[in-house]
Amino acid sequence: MTDKLNPREELVTLIPSMRAFARSLTRDHSAADDLVQDTIVKAWTNFDKFKEGTNLRAWLFIILRNTFYSNMRKGKREVQDVDGVFSGKLMQKPSQDSAMEFNDFKKAFSTLPDDQREALILVGASGFSYEEAARICDCAVGTMKSRVNRGRTKLAQIMEMSAEEIGAADASTLAVLSASTLS
């Protein structure tokens, strides 16, 4: 281990992951960056409350999350995926099937309730343990686990459904075709 970064220096390195978390909450690019900016200012002026040696990223995520929910209660900037962060409206024609699937995934993800989205991003993507994620969201570990499970199940259902829809569409086309040849 070399020199440890002081929290203010470390904060700078954590801005990208704060933006990613903020985007999963707000589903809007500019609202996410506003939220990160508010979080940085709050953290900067409250560093005396940060316990050194504890997880700075978790501390920042707590501030970010609290700011998001308190803004929401104040009715500030409630946006429904206006710039299509997750529904992929910004993407032009996807070049491959995988890009298409990924856009479908983002669309499905954006339909999940707030608590499931944040649980999946914290545990599934940012690498927090269930315990840490529960601390960030101020809930029981069991609650966090069930949010993650419900979110995964819902996504799996949507993904299976869209696969089936394609199958079903083909089947009905076939049915129509074979029916017309019969008559």
Next chain:
Amino acid sequence: MVRKDLSAADPKREAINRQIEENLRKVYNETVSEALPDRFADLLAQLKTGEPKGNSENDR
């Protein structure tokens, strides 16, 4: 109606779970790997040279 077996033992479900994990990481990393907008460099510079936007009254 056919009941869907959503247990993890189902290999199809396992594949879907794996895809979900991959996609979640992709969603996250897409943002993480973006270049930071200038507003953050400006903000940090402002914070480093003193307190911006008036006095920083703690909110709690």
